Amino acid sequence: MLIQGNKNDKMLWGYRAYVAAFFIFLAAPLLSAATFAFNDSLFPALPWQGFTLNWFFGDTEPKLGMFYDRRLLSGLYYSFIIAVMVSLLTVFIGTCNAFLFVRKDFPGKNFFYILMIVPLVIPGVILGISILVLASSAANGLENQFNFELELLRPGIFLVILGQISFTATITSLVIAAKLKKFDITMEEAALNLGASTNRVLWTVTLPFLRSAMIAAGIVAFLVSFENFNTTLFLVGSESPLTITMFDRVHKVGSTPVLNAVSFFLMIGSGLLALLSIFVQRDKSARN
């Protein structure tokens, strides 16, 4: 061990204190964001004015709760729609990619593999503007050439979904490919020998094996999409997802505890989802 022996006991305690201080540092902003959701005051600041649930359920100004705040609710709704679409599509792309790179051999495979990873090391802002540029020039081209306006290619939900897919697909591909690599190919061979068709083997043997990784990848994609800001910022139209709505409030309007209520709600939600994804993976690996 780096620190050993009795004489170094003091050092070990110092080390532990450092680790403890670090975790307090990690928790502090999250705790402050969550705690003020329950403060019965118009500002998210000390002093403590007493406990209230008004910032969640209050239905009158000035203490309008998050569940009655129409803009926050519509933000939540758009975020949810976007995240569901992103997670379904990226799990599909990720599963195809996993089979492509784990099972198939083709010329230039290494090059394509690097191409698959590259989106993760491109700054999110760049992904956002590059997709905005391409979609807009395509839309302008259509309009000038054919006098045809394709609303889909203008900033809005569709472009936000595409922008988020551009890098989330790499994450799902890596998660699902890692699982597929662990698959024992003799299980497929056994099923084939027993007379099952290739298709049937895929649906009854291989995909059930991958299911836990696919669910976990889907949850990760959902969370990444829900939290994304950098890429979304450039592609957003009039239907703002929650992070954009919240950013506008924090940045321009100044904050009220209703934002703390949303933060608390999101922390609980994503915490539960993250636990679910860990649980899904652990349960499966214990049985295998």
Place this chain on the structure above:
Amino acid sequence: MQKDIKRLSLILLFAPFALWITLLILLPHIGMVVLSLREKVAPRVYEYGFANYIEFFNEPIYWNTLIRTGSMSLLVTVLALIIGFPIAYYIAKIAGPRLRGALFLLCLIPLWVSDLIRAFGWILLLRETGVISSFLQWLGILSGPIEMLYNDVAVIIGLVYTVILFMIVPLASTLDGMDNSMIEAGYNLGGRGITVLRRIIIPYAMPGIASGCIIVFMLTAGSYLTPILLGGKNSSWFTEQIYDQFITRYNWESGAAFGMLLLAFTSIVVWLGLKLTGQTLANTVTKT
């Protein structure tokens, strides 16, 4: 027949990958390069050339911002490494097996909360009416409120906080694979703590250090939310310049040029990091 089916399945699996990479990564970036080389000389009349890039180098504000973003990102990377390494070492080598899992999970929790909420939490802690200022007044250390927000220190604290998990996770997983007997052998051969750290532990952890630093640098240089919210109007972060060109001034040509410069800058740093440490991109990304 069998061969045809194999080829067909390869094509079917390749199609989603090709669509994703071509439409969402390659074409958008080509479009951005083309746009960045274009200059508007009159309404609907364009000329191609390097004017947008020349403008960048002629205007000190622009390249100063890029240099500032780069050097602050470097500082954040170094700080994250120095603060995170002992934590990763504690998790991997000193904590017992049960505590290890719990600490690892604790480390991941802030990862599931969006940048926005984390920055919001820091705002509540650091601002003039914030928790820390009120607390210090209550203790009698301060006589009046102080503003700790909207300066470089706040930006650096917020950025280190946001990215440190991407440093700890690869470090902890690399150190976890290290055999304890290697460290003990170092001590038995008469090495002191510092020597063992420098000659044995750090060289072993190098792949983890490299991937942590690369991811952290990239995330920091491309971040938008944290510098804006914690640094206020004077944060002068390069992504803010890009946003300004694109959305506020509607000067897409020079915005695209700025985007290319940021992409080139981060790519060169990532490439240099990989070369210096002898790592490959695939290994680096799959660690996290």
